[in-house]
Amino acid sequence: MLSAHRALAVCQKRVLVARFFYGFVHSFKCVVSATMQPVICVESAMFSWFERRLSPFPEQALTQPPQGFLAFCLYYTRGAWPYLLTSAALMTLVAIAEVWLFSFLGDIVNWLSEQSRETFIQAQFWQLAGMAAVVVGLPLLVTVHSLLNHQTLMGNYPMRIRWLVHRYLLRQSLAFYQDEFAGRIATKLMQTALAVRECVIKLLDVLNYIVVYFIGTVVLFASADWRLAMPLLAWLALYLLMLKFFVPRMGRIAQQQADARSQMTGRIVDSYTNIQTVKLFSHAQREASYAKEGMSGFLVTVYAQMRLVTWLNLSLYSLNAALLLSVGGLAIWLWLGAEITVGAVALALGLVLRLSGMSQWIMWEIGALFENIGTVKDGIGSISVPQVVEDKVDAPVLSVPHGEIVFDQMSFHYGQASGVIEDLSLRIAAGEKVGLVGRSGAGKSTLVNLLLRFYDVADGRICIDGQNIAEVQQDSLRAQIGMVTQDTSLLHRSVTENLRYGRPDATQAMTEAAARQAQAHEFIGALKDAKGRVGYDAHVGERGVKLSGGQRQRVAIARVMLKDAPILILDEATSALDSEVEAAIQENLYRLMQGKTVIAIAHRLSTIAAMDRLVVMDAGRIIEVGTHDELVASGGLYAQLWARQSGGFLDPGDD
Numbered sequence: 001m002l003s004a005h006r007a008l009a010v011c012q013k014r015v016l017v018a019r020f021f022y023g024f025v026h027s028f029k030c031v032v033s034a035t036m037q038p039v040i041c042v043e044s045a046m047f048s049w050f051e052r053r054l055s056p057f058p059e060q061a062l063t064q065p066p067q068g069f070l071a072f073c074l075y076y077t078r079g080a081w082p083y084l085l086t087s088a089a090l091m092t093l094v095a096i097a098e099v100w101l102f103s104f105l106g107d108i109v110n111w112l113s114e115q116s117r118e119t120f121i122q123a124q125f126w127q128l129a130g131m132a133a134v135v136v137g138l139p140l141l142v143t144v145h146s147l148l149n150h151q152t153l154m155g156n157y158p159m160r161i162r163w164l165v166h167r168y169l170l171r172q173s174l175a176f177y178q179d180e181f182a183g184r185i186a187t188k189l190m191q192t193a194l195a196v197r198e199c200v201i202k203l204l205d206v207l208n209y210i211v212v213y214f215i216g217t218v219v220l221f222a223s224a225d226w227r228l229a230m231p232l233l234a235w236l237a238l239y240l241l242m243l244k245f246f247v248p249r250m251g252r253i254a255q256q257q258a259d260a261r262s263q264m265t266g267r268i269v270d271s272y273t274n275i276q277t278v279k280l281f282s283h284a285q286r287e288a289s290y291a292k293e294g295m296s297g298f299l300v301t302v303y304a305q306m307r308l309v310t311w312l313n314l315s316l317y318s319l320n321a322a323l324l325l326s327v328g329g330l331a332i333w334l335w336l337g338a339e340i341t342v343g344a345v346a347l348a349l350g351l352v353l354r355l356s357g358m359s360q361w362i363m364w365e366i367g368a369l370f371e372n373i374g375t376v377k378d379g380i381g382s383i384s385v386p387q388v389v390e391d392k393v394d395a396p397v398l399s400v401p402h403g404e405i406v407f408d409q410m411s412f413h414y415g416q417a418s419g420v421i422e423d424l425s426l427r428i429a430a431g432e433k434v435g436l437v438g439r440s441g442a443g444k445s446t447l448v449n450l451l452l453r454f455y456d457v458a459d460g461r462i463c464i465d466g467q468n469i470a471e472v473q474q475d476s477l478r479a480q481i482g483m484v485t486q487d488t489s490l491l492h493r494s495v496t497e498n499l500r501y502g503r504p505d506a507t508q509a510m511t512e513a514a515a516r517q518a519q520a521h522e523f524i525g526a527l528k529d530a531k532g533r534v535g536y537d538a539h540v541g542e543r544g545v546k547l548s549g550g551q552r553q554r555v556a557i558a559r560v561m562l563k564d565a566p567i568l569i570l571d572e573a574t575s576a577l578d579s580e581v582e583a584a585i586q587e588n589l590y591r592l593m594q595g596k597t598v599i600a601i602a603h604r605l606s607t608i609a610a611m612d613r614l615v616v617m618d619a620g621r622i623i624e625v626g627t628h629d630e631l632v633a634s635g636g637l638y639a640q641l642w643a644r645q646s647g648g649f650l651d652p653g654d655d
Contacts (some may be wrong), residue, residue, distance in 0.1 A: 028328030045540055050151035054080055056159035062168050065384040069373065071382050073196050080200075082150050088204040089146040095209045097138050099216030102351050104131050113342050140406075153201065161193035165383055173388040174454040183269025187262040187384060192379030195258075195372040202369045210362055217351050224344035225334055233324040239317055239359065246312050246363075247370045250305065255374030256488045257301035262378075264294035273542065316363055320356040329354045376492035389474065397476040402465050403597035405451065410460035411451055418654045420446055421620040423460070430465075433598040435608030437638055438617035444601045447617070448569055451599070453477055464567070482565035488556040490547070495524050496536040498555055502563030511536070511562060517592075518558035523551055558577055561592055568593060570600040616637065 026184050058079060066072050075334045077084070104127075111329050121128070125499045152646040166189060169176075177185075214236070221229040235652050271278060271287040278287050334340045405428040421443050421565065428434050436444040450457055453469050490498050508515075527538035529546070540546050540555075547555065559567070569591075584605075602608045609628040616624035616631065616638045624636050631638035 010154060018403055039234075046147070050146075050147045053152045053158070054083055054156040054160070056156040057163050058160055060164070062164070062171065064386050065168070065380070067164075067380055067384045069377055069380070071199055072376065072384060076164065076196055077200055080153065080157050080160070083148055084200065085205050087145060087148045087153065087201075088208050090148070091205050091209045092212050094138065094141050094145065095212035096216060097134050097141065099213060099220065100134060101131070102217075102354070103136075103220050104134075108343070134258070149201070149205070154197070158193040158197045159199075161196055161316065162189060165189050165193065167200075168387075169383070171387055171390075174449070175388060176385065180382070181263075181266030181270055182273070184262045184266030186269075188258075188379045188382045189267045191258060191262070191375050192383060195375035195379065198372040199369060199376060202365055202372075206365050207369075210358075210365075213358070214355075217355065220347060223342050224347065226336065228327065228330060228339035228340070228344070228348055231323060231330060232310055232352075234326075235319065235323040242312075242315055242319065243363070243366060246308060247366055248313075250308055250367050251370030251374045253301055253305045253308065253374075254371035255378050257298065257371075258375040259376040260294070260298040260301050264291070264298045267291050267294040275545075312363060312367075316360060324349075324352050324356060356517055389453060391473050392471055395471060395473045398464060398467055398469070398472040398480055400465055400480045400566045403640045404428065404430040404463075404465050405567070405597060405599075406463045407447070408461050408463065410450070410462060411458045412446065412455065413458055414455075421450075424620070424622060425460075426615065426622060428597060428599065430597055431595060432613065432632065433593060433600070433611045435614045436599060436601045436612040436617060437605065437608070437614055437641065442617040442622040444617055445571065446620075447599065448483075448571060448599065451569070452481060452483070480565050481567045481569060482560040483569040483571065484553075484556050484560050486551075488552040490540050490552055490555060491544045492539060494533070494537050494539055495527065495555065498540060499536075499559050499562055502559055502565075506562055508536075514558040515555075517561050518554045520551070520554040520558050557589070566596055568574075568596045568598045570598065570602075572602055572604075 060078070065075050156266045169185065169189070218229050220233060221232055268291050271291060278284060331340065331345045335345050336341065348395050407424055407426040410421065410424045414420055424443075424447075436447065438444055449455055451462060451469070453462075453474055456470060461470065463469065464477075464480070492502070496508070496511060499514060500506050503510075511522060515524055522537075525535050527540075527546075529538040529541075531539075533539060540552075598611075600608045600611060608614065612623075612627075612633055614626060614628060615622055616636070618637060624631055624634065624638055626634065632642055633639075
């Protein structure tokens with residue numbers, strides 16, 4: 001019983017001690033936290049101030065970037081010059097201070113060897129005070145330089161370039177994106193932005209530091225004895241020859257490597273973007289081989305680069321060893337002849353060892369500079385491309401009070417010698433519903449693309465309510481047109497964001513009403529993505545891959561219903577829907593068409609037979625115009641297509 005009481009007493013004492021220490025530690029943490037809070041606030045304010053100096057998202061006018069390397073870099077450096085030049089000036093001061101410290105090292109060696117301990121401080125007080133001031137001031141210089149570089153420039157500068165390039169590329173024509181991998185374009189944007197930053201900063205900052213440091217070293221050597229500068233000058237000549245040999249080769253390989261890297265990335269992204277097709281045709285191995293081919297091409301450039309690096313290291317270390325031997329031997333020989341002091345020997349050997357270490361860094365910096373130059377030149381080829389479809393200066397906003405569309409003697413040929421569409425004229429009255437009919441390749445989709453101004457016509461003009469669409473703002477033109485296509489593509493965002501893409505200011509009630517009209521509300525409510533987001537907040541995957549074709553089509557129809565534009569284009573709008581859903585949506589589509597000018601394309605002729613007028617195209621020309629009954633009675637191409645339909649679909653032979 002006594003042992004139990006003792007054990008209990010011991011436990012109570014331990015609990016009290018533990019509570020005491022816990023309370024002490026907690027109080028100490030509170031005191032430290034309270035003490036450090038002002039420091040943290042000051043630190044945060046200091047960093048934030050430098051981070052806000054350069055805007056990462058400038059709202060400047062977009063023009064085609066220059067195609068020359070230097071002009072391209074200058075174009076994307078507008079607005080950053082004050083900070084770049086200040087950074088370069090600070091680095092110049094740092095280099096001067098470091099060289100001066102080496103000079104002071106030589107002086108100290110001389111003073112210690114020549115002066116007595118008793119009078120040393122008194123005799124050299126002001127020189128020592130000057131050295132102390134430099135030593136204290138150098139970290140301050142480096143701190144300000146680091147704040148400018150890392151807080152103001154390193155993040156904001158390339159982001160400005162990405163922002164400006166992205167805005168410019170968004171204005172490129174549809175043809176631009178049809179000729180390139182999306183992943184390749186994105187890779188070039190990211191690589192080029194960083195490469196421009198590195199080129200400009202290395203030229204202004206690093207090379208400035210190197211030049212100042214080397215000139216200071218030569219001056220110090222010559223001030224001790226002019227002969228000490230001779231090995232250094234010889235080393236410089238050989239070093240420059242080495243740069244001349246290696247760096248351009250590394251630059252050429254870097255340019256090839258940048259292109260090979262973007263090609264490799266583009267192939268990989270292409271496989272991921274079309275993963276459903278890859279799996280449908282069981283071509284995972286084929287896609288792996290396709291990517292391997294790109295990776296192998298990239299690896300060839302890596303091997304070539306690494307061979308140059310090995311030769312570069314060998315050459316550089318040999319040259320530095322020769323410099324150390326020659327300067328060291330010459331300095332000792334001059335000292336033996338009493339022509340230089342011990343301090344001069346210490347200065348010479350110290351600076352040579354510093355230069356030997358720096359030379360490796362310099363070579364890599366210059367190598368990286370040329371590598372980045374190669375990357376920028378490669379990026380210019382994809383970025384600095386003129387925009388084929390451009391707005392005129394001060395182009396007005398399109399106004400559509402009625403919705404009349406006129407194709408006036410229009411020709412278009414995709415840059416080919418022979419025309420895809422030749423001398424086509426067609427007037428669609430305001431509020432008229434017109435169906436475009438014809439075999440595949442007749443020019444129906446091309447006509448719609450020209451109306452949307454994805455391309456500019458070669459001859460003639462297209463007018464909406466008397467306004468030439470080539471003379472108005474593209475955004476205002478497309479804002480007045482709602483379109484549902486057969487190949488519906490959705491953004492990898494929430495259902496709500498996709499629905500409101502044509503009308504960002506729509507309320508949730510308006511959004512859900514449009515979804516109900518398109519028979520989409522029910523399936524949207526049952527959606528759930530991998531992160532647990534449900535219903536209208538669920539994300540639909542890249543290009544809407546998480547939805548079925550019919551679901552994507554209904555979201556696209558709801559999006560156009562919500563946009564409620566005065567001109568409506570339906571390109572196989574209900575082709576992905578089953579008959580029951582199509583019948584339910586059709587009534588809402590007809591309601592949507594009321595008061596709008598409508599152009600509908602469909603192979604399923606029954607879906608457009610009730611249009612006000614049907615326009616039959618063949619080989620880029622209009623060959624028949626009339627109502628369904630008139631065209632069937634005339635016995636032309638439309639009558640043949642109608643007669644060959646089975647269950648409302650065209651016979652495959654007609655395609």
